[in-house]
Amino acid sequence: xxxxxxxxxxxSIQEGxxxxxxxxxxxxxxxxxxxxxxxxxxxxxxxxxRSNEREKHSGRLRxxxxxxxxxxxxxITASRAADTASYFCATKLSSGNTPLVxxxxxxxxxxx
Amino acid sequence: DVKVTQxxxxxxxxxxxxxxxxCVQDMDxxxxxxxxxxxxxxxxxxxxxxxxxxxxxxxxxEGYSVSREKKERFSLILESASTNQxxxxxxxxxQHGGGSEQYFGPGTRLTVT
Numbered sequence: 001x002x003x004x005x006x007x008x009x010x011x012s013i014q015e016g017x018x019x020x021x022x023x024x025x026x027x028x029x030x031x032x033x034x035x036x037x038x039x040x041x042x043x044x045x046x047x048x049x050r051s052n053e054r055e056k057h058s059g060r061l062r063x064x065x066x067x068x069x070x071x072x073x074x075x076i077t078a079s080r081a082a083d084t085a086s087y088f089c090a091t092k093l094s095s096g097n098t099p100l101v102x103x104x105x106x107x108x109x110x111x112x
Numbered sequence: 113d114v115k116v117t118q119x120x121x122x123x124x125x126x127x128x129x130x131x132x133x134x135c136v137q138d139m140d141x142x143x144x145x146x147x148x149x150x151x152x153x154x155x156x157x158x159x160x161x162x163x164x165x166x167x168x169x170x171x172x173x174e175g176y177s178v179s180r181e182k183k184e185r186f187s188l189i190l191e192s193a194s195t196n197q198x199x200x201x202x203x204x205x206x207q208h209g210g211g212s213e214q215y216f217g218p219g220t221r222l223t224v225t
Contacts, residue, residue, distance in 0.1 A: 042216030092211025104154035
């Protein structure tokens with residue numbers, strides 16, 4: 001079963017609106033990361049939040065982590081057409097030197 | 113800037129052919145990874161390597177093998193390509209440990225006919 005699951009699978013908003021995507025996971029983590037993928041390209045790392053952190057900001061991105069609920073959210077404020085992409089969460093399990101586990105992604109469409 | 117390059121953006125091969133997908137990173141990263149990405153299935157880990165000449169199976173290693181003779185290069189090999197291996201293949205590297213930030217190549221879209 002998938003460690004990280006994004007919700008919703010797809011999201012369509014108007015330019016200037018905020019976009020919120022969620023990620024839930026099943027087992028204890030060391031860190032959680034968000035990546036963006038433009039159509040047909042590789043993934044680009046956006047932000048990493050550690051298990052002892054609750055919130056992190058990077059430009060128009062805000063990530064929160066609630067370890068008690070095993071969930072994270074990615075907020076993109078004042079969205080632009082260029083934010084149109086798929087967004088993936090990836091989790092690092094707290095035990096062992098295991099690789100990241102990626103979710104299936106949220107497809108965000110920002111309409112100009 | 114870290115750069116991860118993949119040998120081809122698009123590749124078309126015939127069933128039964130041996131296929132090599134090459135990945136090179138230029139930042140002296142310890143770790144390298146191969147994923148395949150299919151619609152609705154997200155990224156699935158095929159193989160990874162934490163050191164030269166070291167390799168570990170990921171979630172879907174069947175039908176694939178890998179080679180890491182030099183630190184900067186990680187090759188994915190399809191011994192006998194099949195149509196169900198038609199997919200987008202993504203290579204990534206990271207500096208330390210399994211959970212650090214990964215840097216991805218642009219991907220190779222492989223079609224097996």
